[in-house]
Amino acid sequence: MIYIYNGSFEGLLTAIFDAYNDGEALIFKEGELLPPLLEYKKVETDMRKSLRLQSGINKKLSKIILRDIYIIYLSDYTDHGTIALKYLRFCFLKGKGARSLHFDPAVKNALTLRRKVMHEADKMLGLVRFDKTQDGVYISEIQPDHNILSLIAGHFAGRMPTHSFVIRDTRRELAICSYNGNWVLIHLPSQVKFDISKDEFRSMWKEYWNSMAIRERLNPRQQKAYMPKRYWKNLTEMQ
Amino acid sequence: MDLQEKLKILGDGAKYDVSCSSSGAKSSFSSNKDGIGSAHISGICHSWTSDGRCVSLLKILMSNCCTYDCAYCINRISNDVPRATFTPEEIANITIEFYRRNYIEGLFLSSAVVKNPDYTMELMIKTLKLLRFSYRFYGYIHVKIIPGASSQLVHSIGTLADRTSVNIELPTEKSLKMFAPEKTKEAILNPMGFISSHSANSLIERKKSSLAPRFVPAGQTTQMIIGADKENDLQIMRLSQGLYDKYKLKRVYFSAYVPLGNHPNLPAPTTAVPLLREHRLYQADWLLRFYGFRAEELLNERMPNFSNTLDPKCTYALSHIDSYPVDVNRADYYMLLRVPGIGVVSAKRIVAARKHTRLTFDNLKKIGVVLKRAKYFITAADFNENLTYLSKEQKYLEPLLRDKTPAFTASANQVSLFDFVR
Numbered sequence: 001m002i003y004i005y006n007g008s009f010e011g012l013l014t015a016i017f018d019a020y021n022d023g024e025a026l027i028f029k030e031g032e033l034l035p036p037l038l039e040y041k042k043v044e045t046d047m048r049k050s051l052r053l054q055s056g057i058n059k060k061l062s063k064i065i066l067r068d069i070y071i072i073y074l075s076d077y078t079d080h081g082t083i084a085l086k087y088l089r090f091c092f093l094k095g096k097g098a099r100s101l102h103f104d105p106a107v108k109n110a111l112t113l114r115r116k117v118m119h120e121a122d123k124m125l126g127l128v129r130f131d132k133t134q135d136g137v138y139i140s141e142i143q144p145d146h147n148i149l150s151l152i153a154g155h156f157a158g159r160m161p162t163h164s165f166v167i168r169d170t171r172r173e174l175a176i177c178s179y180n181g182n183w184v185l186i187h188l189p190s191q192v193k194f195d196i197s198k199d200e201f202r203s204m205w206k207e208y209w210n211s212m213a214i215r216e217r218l219n220p221r222q223q224k225a226y227m228p229k230r231y232w233k234n235l236t237e238m239q
Numbered sequence: 240m241d242l243q244e245k246l247k248i249l250g251d252g253a254k255y256d257v258s259c260s261s262s263g264a265k266s267s268f269s270s271n272k273d274g275i276g277s278a279h280i281s282g283i284c285h286s287w288t289s290d291g292r293c294v295s296l297l298k299i300l301m302s303n304c305c306t307y308d309c310a311y312c313i314n315r316i317s318n319d320v321p322r323a324t325f326t327p328e329e330i331a332n333i334t335i336e337f338y339r340r341n342y343i344e345g346l347f348l349s350s351a352v353v354k355n356p357d358y359t360m361e362l363m364i365k366t367l368k369l370l371r372f373s374y375r376f377y378g379y380i381h382v383k384i385i386p387g388a389s390s391q392l393v394h395s396i397g398t399l400a401d402r403t404s405v406n407i408e409l410p411t412e413k414s415l416k417m418f419a420p421e422k423t424k425e426a427i428l429n430p431m432g433f434i435s436s437h438s439a440n441s442l443i444e445r446k447k448s449s450l451a452p453r454f455v456p457a458g459q460t461t462q463m464i465i466g467a468d469k470e471n472d473l474q475i476m477r478l479s480q481g482l483y484d485k486y487k488l489k490r491v492y493f494s495a496y497v498p499l500g501n502h503p504n505l506p507a508p509t510t511a512v513p514l515l516r517e518h519r520l521y522q523a524d525w526l527l528r529f530y531g532f533r534a535e536e537l538l539n540e541r542m543p544n545f546s547n548t549l550d551p552k553c554t555y556a557l558s559h560i561d562s563y564p565v566d567v568n569r570a571d572y573y574m575l576l577r578v579p580g581i582g583v584v585s586a587k588r589i590v591a592a593r594k595h596t597r598l599t600f601d602n603l604k605k606i607g608v609v610l611k612r613a614k615y616f617i618t619a620a621d622f623n624e625n626l627t628y629l630s631k632e633q634k635y636l637e638p639l640l641r642d643k644t645p646a647f648t649a650s651a652n653q654v655s656l657f658d659f660v661r
Contacts, residue, residue, distance in 0.1 A: 100591035103598075103605035126285040126295075130340045138339060156341075159277045159378075163339065201336045204243050211251045212298070213288040216497045216512050222291030226284070236342070237286055 002040035003027045005081065012073050013050040015043040016085050027081025061091050065099060068114050074147045075117045083109050120144055121151040127227070128156070128167060129236045131196040138165035139194045141234055149176050153183045166194075202236050209237040240323060246333065248323045252303040252314050253349050255499075256462065257492045258404060259284075261295045261344040261379045263457035274375025276338060276345070278401065278457075282379075283344050296347035296381060297337055301325055301362055305351030309408070309419040310502035311467050314351045324353065327366035335374050345379030345401070346370070352421075356387040364392065367399040379457075384434075386426035393430045397437060402457040402489070405431045407482070410475045414468035417504060434459050435486040462492035465520065466513040467505060473534075473543040476523060480534035483527060493520045519545040526551055529583055530576045553579045553640040556616060557633055563616045564626055567603065568593050579640065580613030612640055 003019045005011035007029050019025035028034060030042075057066045065088075072084045087110035091098040101107050130138035138160070149169050153176040156165065161181035168175035168188050175188035232238040262282030284293040302324035303314045313320065330348070337343045348366065353359045363382060370376040382400040384393060396403060405427055409415045412424050434455055441454035461482060465475060479491040495517040498508045523545065526532040530552075537551055538544070546554050556563065556579050565578050567589055575586040588606045592598060597620040604610055614625045615636060628636045 094595075097595060100588070101595055102588045102592055102607075103602035105605075108605055122283075125279070126283045126341075126344075128341050132340070140341070155277075155279070160275060160339065162273065162275065199340075201340060204246060204333070205337060205340070205342050207243055208246050208250045208297075209286060209288065209294065211247050212254050212292075212294060213290045214254060214292075214497060215290075217290045217292075217495075217514060219291035220289050223287045223289055226291065226293065227287045235286065236340070 001025055002034055002038050003043050003081070004030055004034075004040055005043045006030050006045055008045060009070060009073050010047060010050040011043065011045040012081060012084065013053045013069075014046045015081060016088060017046075017049040017053050018043055019085055020089065025082075025085065027085050028078070029081065032078055057088070057091075061096055061098075065091055068099075068110060071114045071117050071151075072110060074151065075113050076145075076147050077113060080113065083113055086110075117146045117148065118151075120146050121148040123231075124148055124152050125155055127231055127235065128152070129234060130165060131202070131236075132199050133194055133196055136164070137194075138163060139196060140165070140167045141170050142167065143171045143230075143234070144169060145230075147172060147174070149174055150185055152176075153178070153185070157181050157183045206237050242329060242333070245323045245325060245329070246299070248321050249300040249303060249325060250298065252300045252320075252351070253298045253347070255313065255494065255497065256298060256347070256349055256383070256406075257292070257494045258381070258460050258462055258490065259293055259295045259298065259347070260460075260490070261381075263402065263489060274377050275335065276376050276378030278377070278379050279344070285341070285343055295344045296379065297334055297343045297345070298347040298349070299325070299330070301330070301348060301350035301359065301366065302353045303351045304353050306354065307352050307419070307421045309422070310500045310505055311409075311418050311464055311496065313499045315500075327362065327369050330366050331369045331374055331376075334370060335376060338376070338378055345381070347381045347383075349383035350385065352385060356385040357389055357392060359385050360388040360392040360396065364395050364399065367396070371399055381457075384430050386422050386430070388430065390430070390433055393433055394437070397434055397454045398452060400455060402459060403434055403455050404460040404462070405434075407461045407463040407478070407491075409467060410463050410465065410470045410478055411468065414470065418467065418500075418502060431459065431461070431486050431488075439487070458487070458489035460488055460490040460492060462494055464494050464496050465517060466496040467500075471543040472516070472520065472523075472545050473538040473540070475520060476527075476534040476538055479524060480527060491524060493517050493524070515547060516545070519551060523551040526555075531573045532577075548641045549637070550579075550642065552577070553612065557637060557640070560629060560633070563629055564618045564623075565616060566618050568597050568620065578613050578616045580609035580611065580616075615639065 001022055001024060003015040003025060005015040005027065015027045019027055034040060054066060069084050069088065072080050086106040090104060090106040094101065098107060102111065124142065124144060128140045128142060130140045132138055149167065156167065157178045164179045166175055166177050170190055173187060173189055174185060176183050176185055260282050262280065282295060284295050286294040288294060304322045304324055305314045305316055308315045308317050334346045348363055350359050350363060353362070367380060367382070370380070380400045381402045381404065382396050384396065384403050384405045386405060407427060408419055408422065415422060415424065438455045438458065441452065444451035445453070482488050482491055495512045495514055496506065497512050498506055498510050523537055526537065527534065537555055545551055565574055567575065572586055572590055575581050575589055576583065585607045589598065592602070592606065599620045600610065600623070603619060614623065615628045618626065
């Protein structure tokens with residue numbers, strides 16, 4: 001049986017709750033391409049079920065495992081629902097220490113996916129580039145693989161507590177807006193455009209960046225390994 | 240001269256300094272509500288240049304108008320390069336504007352010696368004060384201390400910067416005398432000792448009261464140029480070990496000599512940059528800092544250099560064959576770390592997982608152990624047919640452990656894998 005949830009974190013928890021005892025269960029997000037020839041049903045998001053599962057995880061397992069589930073949820077990976085379900089089942093079976101049984105496929109798949117998401121979030125702390133608009137707002141556009149906006153927002157709000165800035169994920173049409181150190185996550189359709197003034201510091205940065213490479217040790221392969229090409233589109237120095 | 244041109248000249252002069260990390264300062268000038276900036280404990284890389292090195296800090300010189308004549312240095316007085324000097328205001332302004340656009344994590348300020356060391360340091364202090372107090376900048380600042388500056392000035396820098404470094408420059412005193420006649424061993428080691436003791440005191444004081452002043456909270460580092468003279472790897476490793484022990488340095492950086500000088504005793508301008516050697520030294524440096532190895536264990540007078548084909552840990556394992564095999568289900572953490580193919584992450588995972596079950600080779604593979612190398616050195620819950628190599632002669636095992644990645648066989652330029660960052 002395939003369980004389809006509406007895309008919210010509470011929805012995912014409800015689906016895990018419903019599917020828990022169904023050994024054949026797969027969980028998918030609404031709108032994903034489903035495997036053929038299987039029965040499916042839509043899961044009605046239920047706050048009580050979601051809260052019950054959350055408090056169960058916190059009491060019987062640990063907060064870290066709930067955090068794992070949340071980060072897996074942000075991955076937007078097709079199998080994330082099923083991976084989360086199998087991981088939770090295994091954890092409830094083995095108890096608190098399950099997280100260190102890294103050789104079990106259920107744990108390995110879950111923690112590998114978690115690491116991928118966290119890795120991209122950490123990378124984005126460095127790779128976000130802002131442009132200043134005429135009104136003094138700093139604008140940035142990114143297209144990350146995973147839905148990491150909520151993981152990086154706190155860092156930038158703490159870094160620029162007296163500035164207003166927007167980081168938008170154009171792929172998911174989401175954005176974080178921060179003003180005076182407080183941030184919110186909003187839906188921002190791609191029709192909304194910002195007027196990015198001619199920023200003299202863009203060319204200054206490009207020039208500086210170019211002069212930093214040592215010609216005698218050129219190594220573009222390593223550059224690409226650290227800074228994958230799919231991110232170059234939004235990097236000032238690569239435009 | 241406009242600002243952009245100055246930035247190009249003074250960035251160009253600073254790029255041969257390898258240190259770039261922005262780590263180690265936790266929430267430096269913390270709870271910032273009125274200024275700009277924060278520090279991230281593990282540091283953040285912002286970009287990578289086409290030589291594969293990361294850009295984390297705005298790495299620039301205050302000035303490149305040097306009065307010294309160090310043979311290996313691009314900024315030596317006898318070299319014909321364009322010269323420029325920043326004003327403190329210019330540096331502060333560029334730092335803030337770059338920081339706001341998230342190009343950089345902070346400032347790495349170094350300088351050529353203008354007039355004399357004290358005069359240069361005063362210019363740098365003025366810049367830092369401007370950033371910290373006028374712009375209320377809370378981000379990361381790394382300052383290079385000019386050897387020979389008075390201890391009063393070193394102290395002021397220490398209260399303003401997150402990290403400082405004094406460059407050892409060259410691994411032996413003999414090379415220092417030959418290539419950098421104006422610098423002395425004492426002028427380099429004295430400020431290092433001064434910062435080390437003040438920083439330790441400040442940590443003790445800050446444990447008693449969080450209001451106690453900070454002093455170089457992210458510690459100090461140093462760097463040395465390798466391959467400029469004929470020193471061997473053993474000398475370099477001993478020196479690094481001594482620096483870690485005595486001055487509690489956070490990092491020792493190695494900089495493969497890029498032929499820029501014209502001294503008769505320096506390598507010819509066409510010499511290849513010794514990147515593989517630099518890579519081996521960094522591998523060994525990791526063994527010192529995270530794996531509990533000592534310099535004397537890795538090299539000795541009979542074998543004073545690292546192998547081109549084997550990494551330092553495999554070299555160690557082959558010369559200490561009697562301490563293997565290691566039982567992964569019993570051996571302590573540091574013994575696990577001595578197995579080729581087991582790193583910090585997999586050793587920790589092994590220690591956590593074996594509480595629940597006796598580990599098999601299949602488990603180890605899933606945990607992330609590189610069995611390709613580890614299988615000759617370990618026993619686990621199931622039978623290991625590869626153990627017989629331990630009792631055979633070295634010539635059978637050695638070829639199985641070689642680096643076979645194209646990076647090491649093709650050209651030296653392809654060496655990948657160094658992580659200058661964290």
